[in-house]
Amino acid sequence: MQGQPDSQEQALVAKVAAGDRRAFTELVEPLIPRLLATSLRMLGAHDEAEDVVQNALASAWIARARLGPARPVLPFLTTITLNKCRDKLRRRKAAQFLGFGNASMPELASDPAPSPETETVDRQLLQKTHAEIQRLPLRLREALILAAIEGRSQSEVADILGISEKAVESLVYRARKVLKEKVSRE
Template identity: 45%
Template sequence: MRKTQSDAQVPENALIAEAAKGSKAAFNRVMNEQAPRLQNIALRMMGNSSDAEDAVQEALAAAWFKLASFDLSRPISPWLTRITVNKCRDLLRKRRIRQFFELHSDNEASMMVADDAPDPCAELQAHQALEVMQKEITRLPAALREPFVLVTFGENSQAEAAHILGISEKAVETRIYRARNRLREIADKLEG
């Protein structure tokens, strides 16, 4: 009987190769390691954990189906990040379309139903400045939010973020700078 390496000793690229051949166990091991980072990125992109979980689930499902075409000479992390960012974009687009149609639905019926949402002022006081900044991050234009989230929360270098987003490193640097300035202005208003 041949000895196998322990789970901790199996290199990630060997697991990815096994997963590409159809091993769900190998795929799950790699994804369990990657999922928290992807969840963190999606949370910052989507603004709430439920939508973030949906985006990551869709990203992992897409990764499973596309894994056979993955270039094993490359690291998997940027590839999974790109898929996750794209799924977030798709879900945000769907959310905007849904909101558009909800705004144009029967306004009388929607006005008669009590609003279950917590009072925005009370929620703001309860969650303090950190929660406010999270919301402000999701309100940044996508061109600023995406590089900011990938580098700040996604553990990506500016070069990796540039590759994932298909833009130059200088563009990533500039967009992060602009995002930070906007967030700093908001923080200053909150303090003042």
């Protein structure tokens, strides 16, 4: 559902604007896995990512009047989800500053390596890379996750973040450069 919305999506958007909850569910349900993946990559914790997506969808329902038949739904929902992630990260940072709890450890996928030694090294590298992604400045992290990790086009990322395609290219380049320097140090 990138680019111009199709006629089915436009019809659903019209129903949603009129207050049809079933149409809203039908419209957003196929997009939830992508939104969840984005928020999980931003936050690093599955339970927080689910909460953020749920809040984002509630906000989208409240702001349904801003949906238009010519406006694609996925970038609209992704923007709301990213804003909710930013809010969550700010609250997390404030809580850590005030000494309330610790950030949860990110869930890491295991690598089916041929030997335990290789698996250990790969897991450590993945953990270090994930930790360094979490330490990137927010704008770099968003661009990297959307463009490089999720594979969205620079045009789509530019639309979601409200910046130019050249700025997206620059942010992704800088994020990769920072990661390469940090991860290769040992």
